[in-house]
Amino acid sequence: MTDLEKHITRMRDQLDAAEPPPGHMKRFRNKLKQQQNPVRRINFRHALQIAASIAIIAASGIWIIKTGNSGDKVAVTNESVEFRETNSYYVRQVNDRYEDIEALNFDSEDEKEMLLDELSSMDQYYRELLKELDANPGDDRVMNALIRHYKLKLQVMDQIIEQLIQLKNINTDENENTEI
Amino acid sequence: MESDKLIEACRREDPKAQMEVYKCYSKAMYNIALRILNHTADAEDVMQESFLSAFRNIHTYRGEVTFGAWLKKIVINRSLDVIKSKKAMISLDAVSEMADETADVEYMDYRDIHRDAIIGAIGALPDGYRVVLTLYLIEGYDHDEISEILHISNATSRTQYHRAKKQLAEKLNELKAVS
Numbered sequence: 001m002t003d004l005e006k007h008i009t010r011m012r013d014q015l016d017a018a019e020p021p022p023g024h025m026k027r028f029r030n031k032l033k034q035q036q037n038p039v040r041r042i043n044f045r046h047a048l049q050i051a052a053s054i055a056i057i058a059a060s061g062i063w064i065i066k067t068g069n070s071g072d073k074v075a076v077t078n079e080s081v082e083f084r085e086t087n088s089y090y091v092r093q094v095n096d097r098y099e100d101i102e103a104l105n106f107d108s109e110d111e112k113e114m115l116l117d118e119l120s121s122m123d124q125y126y127r128e129l130l131k132e133l134d135a136n137p138g139d140d141r142v143m144n145a146l147i148r149h150y151k152l153k154l155q156v157m158d159q160i161i162e163q164l165i166q167l168k169n170i171n172t173d174e175n176e177n178t179e180i
Numbered sequence: 181m182e183s184d185k186l187i188e189a190c191r192r193e194d195p196k197a198q199m200e201v202y203k204c205y206s207k208a209m210y211n212i213a214l215r216i217l218n219h220t221a222d223a224e225d226v227m228q229e230s231f232l233s234a235f236r237n238i239h240t241y242r243g244e245v246t247f248g249a250w251l252k253k254i255v256i257n258r259s260l261d262v263i264k265s266k267k268a269m270i271s272l273d274a275v276s277e278m279a280d281e282t283a284d285v286e287y288m289d290y291r292d293i294h295r296d297a298i299i300g301a302i303g304a305l306p307d308g309y310r311v312v313l314t315l316y317l318i319e320g321y322d323h324d325e326i327s328e329i330l331h332i333s334n335a336t337s338r339t340q341y342h343r344a345k346k347q348l349a350e351k352l353n354e355l356k357a358v359s
Contacts, residue, residue, distance in 0.1 A: 004349055007290045007298075008317055014295045015318060016211040021224050024210075028202055028228050032195060035232050098239045117236065123193055130192060 036124070083143050090150035097157040104164045115160070122153055187247055191238050198235050205248060206231070209255045215314045216259040218303055226262055230254045252319065256329065263307060285346045288353055301351040309344035316341050 001009075008015075101115070126149055133142045183204075189197030206227060213230075214223035234241070234251050241250050290298075302310060302318075315321045315329065316337075323337040330337065 002287050002345070002349075004287055004290050004345070004352070005317060007293070011295050011298070012318060015215075015299060016208050017295060017299060018211050018214050018220075020206055020210040020227065021220055024206065024224055024228070025203075027224075028206070028231065029199065031228055031232060032198060032202075032235075035236065036193065036195065095239065102240060113236065116239075120193065120236065127193055 083138075086147065090147065090154070093154055094150065094157070097154065097161065100161050101157070101164070104161070119153075119157070119160075122149075122156070125149060126153075183247070187238075187241075187243075190235060193235070198231075201247075202231055205251060208248070209251060212252060212255050212319065213259045215302065215318065216256065216311055217263060218307075218310070222262055222266075223259075226258045227255060230258050233258075256315070256319070260311070260329070263311070285349045286353070287349055288356060290352055290356075293352060293355070297352065297355055301348055301355070304351060305344060305347055308340060309347060312337060312340040313344035313348065317345075 098116075098119075101112075126146070129142055129146050129149060133139065133146065136142060186197050186201055186204075190201055209230060210223055210227045213226045214220065217223050217226065230251065234254055241247065302313065305313065311330070312326060315326045316323070321329065323334050323341070326332075326337045326341075327334045332340075
């Protein structure tokens with residue numbers, strides 16, 4: 001290593017000298033808001049995406065109705081330890097499915113990103129619930145609603161994975177046919 | 181510990197945590213993008229888009245590297261996409277085929293050179309040289325990693341780096357001669 005390289009390596013921390021242009025924080029906050037409340041895209045190119053988004057919208061719909069009328073309680077105790085375990089079980093389940101989706105081959109990264117965006121739009125209610133739970137720790141109604149959310153999200157994700165696999169099989173079949 | 185909690189909150193798409201993470205890393209990420217792109221507005225854009233993409237895809241972050249390192253890779257890849265789309269960057273492989281015109285350069289004592297002079301001299305390098313030099317010397321990637329990022333061979337990365345370093349020394353020597 002020459003002295004020049006050593007000198008530059010030593011002053012590495014000082015090299016991040018430029019400040020982002022003024023107002024960048026505000027611009028980013030706006031972009032972040034836009035990302036979290038995206039304008040619904042209607043012109044999906046892919047039948048799969050239509051199916052997936054319908055499933056998600058339907059699921060969120062059912063979910064809203066269910067929470068709106070949360071008189072019936074699923075068996076959740078308000079033991080917070082037990083709830084935490086249940087919660088982390090579902091978080092794991094959801095993450096496993098994300099991994100499954102990640103592992104599938106998409107035609108393009110864009111399609112994959114769109115699908116993941118759709119899925120994360122479901123999480124808006126989830127975030128509200130978490131806030132609610134923060135405000136009312138141990139509230140059975142909120143915990144039950146959270147679990148219902150997880151169950152629905154898992155259902156939707158399973159459905160999507162199933163469709164993706166089917167689609168993949170169709171494509172493989174087609175490829176095999178063309179080769180013959 | 182504190183930053184782990186922030187990342188966990190980002191997984192839940194907590195906007196406050198996301199802004200907090202942005203505050204922590206935006207300056208460093210901006211500088212990385214700026215060194216590659218040499219253009220302030222593009223650098224801000226790339227930096228912010230990288231954060232948005234990172235938050236969207238945070239479930240793919242498994243914590244194998246630090247969050248900063250993960251984010252940095254996104255910033256670098258996006259910066260390179262922009263540079264490729266904007267200017268037809270001379271193919272790095274093509275450059276390495278060119279005859280090595282530059283004679284040997286004398287390396288002087290650079291310890292008294294101010295950081296601004298170094299930043300300026302790096303910024304004045306041609307795109308291809310600047311990118312390789314920045315990735316190797318400043319961002320700390322090795323030639324294997326650079327060859328992967330830039331889709332060039334390990335040998336090309338080494339040659340490019342060697343020439344970039346020489347050109348940088350020449351520029352700094354000129355500065356020293358003036359002062």
